[in-house]
Amino acid sequence: MLLSFLALTAIAITRMGDLFAVVMLSGIYSLLSASLFLDLDAVDVAFTEASVGAGISTLLFLATLKLVPRYEKKSRYKPALALGVVIVTGALLIYGTLDMPHFGDADAPVHQHVAPRYLNDSINEVGLPNVVTSVLASYRGYDTLGEVVVVFAAGIGVMSLLMVSQRTKARALTKVPADMQHQIILRIVAKMMLPLILIFALYVQFHGDYGPGGGFQAGVIFAAGIILYTMLFGLSLTQSVIKPVFVEMLTAFGVLLYSGVGIVCMILGGNYLDYDVLSHDPVHGQHLGILLIELGVGITVAAVMITLFFKFTWRTVKHKYNQ
Amino acid sequence: MDILLDILSWILLISGSFFTFTGAVGLFRFPDFFSRTHAASVTDTLGAGLILIGLMLQAGWGLVLAKLLLILVFSLLASTTACHAMAKAALKSGLKPLTYSDQENSAEETTSKH
Amino acid sequence: MTAHFPILQVIIPLFAAPLCLFLRIPRLVGVFAIFVSAAAFLISYGLLQEVITHGTISYKLGGWPAPWGIEYRIDTLNSFLLLLVSGVSTVVLLASLSSISRELPQNRHTYFYTAYLLCLTGLLGILATADAFNVFVFLEISSLSSYTIIAIGTDRRALAASYQYLIMGTIGATFILIGVGLMYMMTGTLNMYDLAERLPAVYKSKTVLSAFGFFIVGVCLKLALFPLHLWLPNAYAYAPSITTAFLAATSTKVAVYVLIRYIFSVFGIEFVDMSLPLGDIFLILGLVGIFVASISATFQLNIKRLFAYSSVAQIGYIILGLAIETQLGITATLLHLFNHALMKAALFLAIGAVFYRIGSAQLNHYAGLGKKMPLTMAAIVAGGLSLIGVPLTVGFVSKWYLVVALLDKGWWPVAVLVLLSSLIAVIYVWRVVEWVYFTPPRIITEEVKEAPLSQLIPIWMLVLANIYFGVDTRLTVGVSKLAAQSLFGVNL
C-alpha cells in the first residue's frame, strides 16, 4: 500500500514542471519512505529519513529555489536513449531478483552469517540494548567516522562555493530586513517551541543507546531548531547569538573529537577506535567511547547543517541587496 | 470500566478518521486556496487530535500516554500555526479569497474564517 | 607504532583536514598540508617495505575480528598504489603554494587544502580497506571533496563540469551500493575476503551476476572508461591546475584498483569467465576508447582538455591489460597505472606552471613559449614523449609490457592496433610542440619569464622520475609482478 503511494508520488514528480511542487512531493516521498522503514522494523533509519530526507533536504531545496527559477523549462529531452538505459538497468535488476531469498525469509544468508553475533553478543560485548547503535558506533564505527567526514566534506564544499564577503554582509544587512518580521503568531509559537526542540535534540542524542536516535538525528533536530529561529528572527540576530566562524570551527571540532577518540585508543594500546581500552572495564570503555563519538557526530552534523543554511540564506540576502 | 474506555476510544478514533476523511475530500473539492487550507487544517486538528485522544485512552497510564500527549500538544501548536502562516503568505503574495461575486454563496463561510 | 601503520596512513590526513580550518592562515595551511602528505608518503613507504618482507598485513579496526568489524588489509598491490597516491599528492602539493595563490582567491585557500586532504584521505581509504561497504563510504569522501576542488576555481565552466561529475559520480556510487547490497544479500557478509570465500557457493545465482554487473558499471563510471567518460574532459580541463594534476594522477587509478581488486580477489577470475565475456567487452571498449579519445585529443585547443582526452585513452590501455586476463597483462596494467600517474602529474603541473605565468591554457597562447620558459616546456615535451612511449621513458616500459602480454596471448592484431594508436599520440603531442617551438611568440608573451623554482622543482622531480623509472625498472616491474602473482595466487 505504502509502496504504491510511493510509486504514485514518484511518477507525479516526473510529470510536474513546477519545481516547487516537485520539491514538496519529494518531501512527501521521503516521509512515506520513513513510514515504510518503520514498517520494516528499521526505526533508526525511519527517524533519520524523516529528519534528514523530509526535513533538511526539503529545506535546502526550497532555499535553492529562492535563488533559481521556479519552473522547469519544457524542453525536448531525449527519452528514447534514457528509456533504453533505464530498461536495461531494470531488466538486470529484475533478473537479479529472481534468485533472491524471499522477503521476510528468516533463513536468508543475511540473517545467518554476520548479524547473529550482533544480536546475541553485543549486549555482553558493547552493553547497549539498541543493537543498531552498537553496530554503528562500535563494530562498524569506522564507517560512521567516514560518514561524518562525508558530511564535513560537503560542508567544506558548500562553504567554499557559497562564500559571501564580510563587506557585502555588513552592507546587505542594513538594507534587507528579515523576511518574517511581521509574523507575530509564528514568532510567538516558535519562541515557545524552540527550547523544547533543543531539549528534544539532546534527548535524542543521549537516549540513542536505548532507543532509536543518536548523533545524526539529534544533530539534524538541533540544527532545525536554530534554522527555525533564523527564519523568523533574521540572520543578523541569529548570528549575533551564534557566530558563523564559531559554527565553522564546530564542524571541524566534531570530526576531530571522533577521530581523536580513535587516536586516544591507539595511544592507550588498543587498535584504532577500540574503545575497550578507554576504561579498565571493556563494557564501560565502550560506553564512554560511544558517548563521545556520538557527541562528535552530533556536533558536526548540527554545525554543518546550520552552516549550510546560513550560506544559502546569505546568498539570498546578497541577491536581494544587489537588486 | 475497561469496556467503557474501549467504546469511548473507538468512538473517538472513528470520528477522528471521519474528520480526516472529510478533510481530504474538502482538499480536493473546495474551490480556492483558502477554503482548501481550511479543510486541511481540519484534518490536522480535529482529525489527528481525536485519533490521538482515542489512542491515549487505549494506552493506559504510562510513558506512551505522556508521549501521545506531547504529540497532541505539538501537533496542535505546529499545524495551526503552519496553516495560519500559509494563509498569510498566500494573502501577502496577492492571492485573494473567492467572494460572492466570484462564486455561489457556499464559499463565503469558509473564506471568512481566515 | 609500526603495527598501526595501515590506519595511520589514512588517519593522518583525516585528522589534519579539520585542523586546517583552525589554522586559517592560507600559507601555513599549505605548508601543513605538505607535511601531512609527506608523512603519509613515508608511512606508505614503510608499509611497502613491510609487505615485501613480511607479507600481507591485516589491521582490525575497533579491535573487532574481520567479518564483524572493518578490516584493513595491505598487500603488495595496494601498498604499491598507496605509495603512488601519497607520493604524487606530496609532489603536487609542493607546487601548489604558488600555483594556488594565482588561481584561487585568497579566502578560499584554506577550504581548498582541507578538501584536498579529505580527497587524499578518501583515496587512501579506498586503497587500504578490505570491506565492501567501507569502499563506498571512502569513495564518497573522495568524490565529494573532488567536486569541491574542481569547482572551487574562478572558471565558470568548472561549475558545470563539477555538477556533471557529481551526477555521474553519484550514479556510479549508487550502482556500487546496489552491487554491494546484492552481494551482501547472497552471502551475509561485507568483508572482501569473507565474500571471496562465500561467493563460490552461490556463483550460479542470478543475483550475484547482477551484483557483479552493477558493481562493474559503477566502477567504470568512476574510472571514466569509454563510453562512460563524458564527465572527465570538462572536469579536468576547467579545474584549477593543482586539482587536475592530483586527480588525473590518482583518482581514476584508484578506481582501476577497485576494479582489479573485485575482479580478482572478490569474485575470482573463474566466475568472471564463467558468467560474462568481460574480457571481450573490456577489449573492445578499451580499443575503441583509445582511438576515439586519442582522435578527440588531436582536435582540442585547450591543452588541458587535450591531455584529459589522452587520459581517457590511457585508461583504455590500462583496461586492455585487464582484458588479457593473464599475469603478464595485469603486470602491464599495474605498470601503466604507475607510469601514467607519473607522466600525467608532470604534464599537468607543467601546464599549471604555464598558467601561472600566462594565465591561460589555450594552445594558441603557448606560441613561442619554448624560448621563454625552456625548462617548463622541456618538461611538457618529456611528458609527451613518455605518453607516446619513446624508449628511456616510463611510457615505453609499460607499452612494451602491454605489447608483450598481448603477443603472449596471441592477440597480435590488437598489439598492432596499440602501436598504431601511439601514432595518434605522436600527432597530438606534435601539435603542442609545434605551437611551443615553431610559432612566433605573441606580443603578450614577450614579458613571460621561466616558471618559479617552487614549481620547477616538483615538475622536474616528476620528469626525472619518469626517466629514472624508464631506465631502472627493477622497483616498478618487480612490485607489479609480485602484485600480479599474488592476485592470481589468491584464486588458485
Place this chain on the structure above:
Amino acid sequence: MNIIGLYNYWIVVVLMLIGFYIVIAHENLIKKLVGLTIFQTSVFFLYISMGKVAGATAPILDENYQIYSNPLPHVLILTAIVVGIATTALGLALVVRIYEAYGSIEENDIQVQDTHDRLECQLEAYGRQKPPTLFDQETN
C-alpha cells in the same frame, strides 16, 4: 509463491528506475537532484527489505521479544542517507553558483553557452594565423 516473495523487491526496482529516469532524462538541474534522491532512497529500500524478518521486531533488545530484524542493513543505510544528503547539499550549492554564472539551470542552455565559448577561442586562435581546418566535433 515466487511472485509474492519477490513482489516487494519489484516495486522497489520500479521506484529506482523512475528515479534513475528522472536523473538521466531531464534537463533541469534541480529536477535531476530530486531524481537522484528518489533513486538513492529506493536503493535504501532494497537494503532494508533484505534485513526484515517476518514476525520480527526492531533490533532494540528487550526481554519481551525473541526475533529481531537484521540490524546491519539499518546501519549501512543510516550511513547512506547521510551521504545522500551531503551529496544533495553540495549539488544544490553548485546549482546556485551555476545559475549565477550562466543565468540558467537547464543543461541545454549551459552546453550552448560553453560551446559558444569554445568556438570563440577557436576563432581567436586560427583567425589570424591559420584557417580553421579542423573543428571541434565534440558536443558534450
